Structures are given as structure tokens and as C-alpha cells.
Amino acid sequence: MLKAYGVHDPAIRKKLEDLAKNANRRGWWLEHAAHLRADYLDHICLEDDATFIREWQPALIPGLLQIPAYAEAVIRSAPAFIDPDKVPKLVKVREDRQAKIQEREGAAEYTAIIWEPVIIHPVVEIGIFQEQLAHILEVSKRQNVTLQVLPISAGVKATMPSAFSCFSFDSEPVVEAVTLDNLRGSSILEATEDLTAYSLAFDQLRSAALAPEASRxxxxxxxRSSKEDAK
Structure with a gap:
């Protein structure tokens, strides 16, 4: 069809071919729509379309890196906002989202920066915490995943007000949308000045963070210390 319609530009051909290959996956979240907030659906749509995802998380392991037990524990920690009957469905959605950063054709390039206290202080049962740390170490070996830890010693750069994610949708990592976490959900920013500000903020956090190998x-x-303390 591309030949018939005279589409010869390699970049355009690749983008259309990727869209066609992933057409069956697009919209996978719609079967869960009845259980998800509108703002969460918007976040998933951005995430699923993205070619580059960059995330700063000062409070928890990012959702794209969470094991099911960790996800369930943190979701259940907010019973005032979440119907307990919906927890298994929300955990399943979080698992399905993670297909976006698996090593496969159409996967996004993913960079996560996590503040050091997140990996020092367990917010879940110790066995789950240990399994979660082992999991992020394994995921960080993927070619399309970069994991960095922002040390406490970075000081003021660690005082970002909340977690945020930056999304790019083309072959270059130019930020085209940002989502901000808040108590009741998330907000989407698309104004040029906002995108510029958060792109700069992420670059500053990345520069202050430990290199990937040092983070691992x-x-x-x-x-290792956690396992020794548990003996």
C-alpha cells in the first residue's frame, strides 16, 4: 500500500509500518475503561503512543517498574480514594502497561530517575521490597531502559514538588506532553512553556543523578544489606 500511494520517505514508511504492526494492541486499555479515571486513561494513551518516556519519581517505584505485589500494596494504601474491589483490575492494568518498555519492536525508550529514599526506605513488606529491587535491577539491563538514582546528596535538585512523566512521539526525544501526579490523579500539560520547563527540569535531575551503573x-x-539484616 505504501508503494501504491507513493510513500517513499524511509522515516514516514517506518512510522506507518510500526503503527500497522501495533494496531492490534492499540486501545488495549478500553476493556478496563469502566474501572479507570478519565485522567488515567489519558495518561495510558500518551504512554502507549510514546517513542520516548522519561519519568521522575520521588516517592515510589515508577508504575512501569512495579511488580504486582508492590503495585497491590501501594494501591491498597489509599482506600479512601480507591474501591478495594477494583484493586485486582488496577494491578492488571499496571502490568499491561509494562509491555510498552519490554524489549520488542515498537517499545519505547524509557528513562526513570528515582530519588534515593525510595530505594532505601521500604513502603511495603520487606519481602516484597526485596523482590521489587531485584526486579528493577533486572529490567535495567534492557537496551531500551535507563535507570538512575538521584542521591540525597544532590540536595535542592531533589525537591521537585511531585512526580512527572515526559512523552515524545517521534524519532527525536523532544518533549511533546507532560503528566503530573497529584493526590486525586494526574494532569496533562501541553503548553510550550510548560514542556520546556519540565524538559529542562528532567535534564537537570538526570545530570545530578548517579550514572546507570553506579545506580545499579x-x-x-x-x-544485599536488606537481606543480611533480615537474617
Whole structure:
């Protein structure tokens, strides 16, 4: 069809071919729509369309890296806002979202920056915490995943007000949408000045964070100490 319609530009051909290959997956979240907030659906749509995802998380392990037990524990920690009967469905959605950063054709390039206290202080049962740390170490080995830890020693750069995610939708990592976490959900920013501000903020956080290998060494050390303390 591309030949018949005279589409010869390699970049355009690749983008259309990728869209066709992933057509069956697009909209997978619609079967869960009745259980999800509108703002969460918007976030998933952006995430599923993205070619680059960059995320800053100062409070929890990012959702794209959470194991089911960790996800269930943090979701159940907010009973005032979440119907307990919906928890298994929300965990399943979180698992399905993670297909976006698996090593496969059409996967996004994913960079996550996590504040050091997130990996030092367990917010879940210790066994789950240990399994979660082991999981992020394994995921960080993927070619399309970059994991960095922002140390407490980075000081003021660690005082970002909330978690945020930056999304790009083309072959270059130019930020085209940002989502901000808040107590009741998330907000989407698309104004040019907002995109510029959050793109700069992420770059500053990334520069202050430990390099990927140093981040993995830190996580391995914390995991090892946790296991020794548990004996």
C-alpha cells in the first residue's frame, strides 16, 4: 500500500509500518475503561503512543517498574480514594502497561530517575521490597531502559514538588506532553512553556543523578544489606 500511494520517505514508511504492526494492541486499555479515571486513561494513551518516556519519581517505584505485589500494596494504601474491589483490575492494568518498555519492536525508550529514599526506605513488606529491587535491577539491563538514582546528596535538585512523566512521539526525544501526579490523579500539560520547563527540569535531575551503573551498584548494595539484616 505504501508503494501504491507513493510513500517513499524511509522515516514516514517506518512510522506507518510500526503503527500497522501495533494496531492490534492499540486501545488495549478500553476493556478496563469502566474501572479507570478519565485522567488515567489519558495518561495510558500518551504512554502507549510514546517513542520516548522519561519519568521522575520521588516517592515510589515508577508504575512501569512495579511488580504486582508492590503495585497491590501501594494501591491498597489509599482506600479512601480507591474501591478495594477494583484493586485486582488496577494491578492488571499496571502490568499491561509494562509491555510498552519490554524489549520488542515498537517499545519505547524509557528513562526513570528515582530519588534515593525510595530505594532505601521500604513502603511495603520487606519481602516484597526485596523482590521489587531485584526486579528493577533486572529490567535495567534492557537496551531500551535507563535507570538512575538521584542521591540525597544532590540536595535542592531533589525537591521537585511531585512526580512527572515526559512523552515524545517521534524519532527525536523532544518533549511533546507532560503528566503530573497529584493526590486525586494526574494532569496533562501541553503548553510550550510548560514542556520546556519540565524538559529542562528532567535534564537537570538526570545530570545530578548517579550514572546507570553506579545506580545499579547502589541498588545491589541496598538489596544485599536488606537481606543480611533480615537474617
Amino acid at each position: 551498584r547502589l541498588i545491589r548494595g541496598i538489596l
